Amino acid sequence: MVPEWMDALGEVRSAVLLPGGASKEAWAVEVDGRELLVRRAGGGVIHQMTLTLEQEFEVLRTAHEAGVRVPEPVSYYRDLGGREAFSMERVHGETIGRRIVRDPPDGLPEQMAEELARIHAIPPDRLPFLAADDPVGRMRAELDTVDEPHPAIELGLTWVDERLARRRAPTFAHGDWRIGNLVVSPHGLEYVLDWEFAHVGDPAEDVAWPLVRAWRFGADDRRLGGVGDVEPYLERYNELTGQDVSLEELDVWEVLGNAKWAIGCLTQARRHLDGRDRSVEYAVLGRIAAEMEYELLDLVEQAS
């Protein structure tokens, strides 16, 4: 069944609502002989830290123009059946972390470095609506919405706050750069997805985010997202960008990354608890946060 509001898209042959959160819908649509993905606002409240669909479309378009491997953005709709939406090319390939780390393609770490360098080269003034903020302050504000004491996360944030260099010029940042948001084929990296957390900030935050243990999907001995070593990735990234991100600095950002994902779990559990998005998956995340708490305490202990 094709919903009537899809008429605005063109000649729609099929439309399937993909499973996901209630705040944003994702539809796999075949329209005018082309496979598209339609992202549309849902009934629920959208995460406070994410971009609007209009902004996300703008980011996608800018990244596409900059030569970043992203699904081709197609159209933005201010009103598609009463809600904001946009369409983009529907791409195929592997995004499931557990499957990718089982047999990662050769050269993936270097390809990740090259793609991230391209992303960070996007001039931030092309996207003036993107906010720049201090990451520790941003995370404390988000943790405060949870209303449950988490001294382990606080310890991580205070430890990081004392060590962040804060000397690098801010760049455009993807905001959720990790295995799981990258489409990977046997040839390597194909597409970069999930741009809704894009912002302006220290590029080292993106560089370190895929190192977080949760994003190694069980392949813990390969620190870069369960797919490879950090050194070739970091070396290639610095070479291409002219940055000087060090391994010691990544240790600090990795602690921050664990705090960030712990807070992410806690806030998503609140979506279930306060009735915005009732879901057993969101509910359980509230109890998963302790894993990142332990990891960050262990990293802090090792570093001291």
Place this chain on the structure above:
Amino acid sequence: MHDRPDALELLEAVTEFIGDEILPVVDDHRLRFRTLVALNALGIAYRELRAGDDDGPSSSELRDLARRIRAGDVPGDALPLLKAHVASKLRISNPSYLDKYG
């Protein structure tokens, strides 16, 4: 006093039903994943009920500690204390997770 099965025994019964009778016939990848998540949730509830009241720091103690740490006043024993506190949460939520740390 309630009649048997008690709460733990009921959780066990539901866990066995979902694991032994539902899971084997769920083919849809997404639904299968959510069924496993639901089983995990039941496991957490089971372990929490079985363990009874925990004797770790109270909510107000944790709140005070969180406030102190944010203000930059980190007690000298904060790290071992918090490791023990988080480990006790993990023994309920995901006991095998701690194996990774030896």
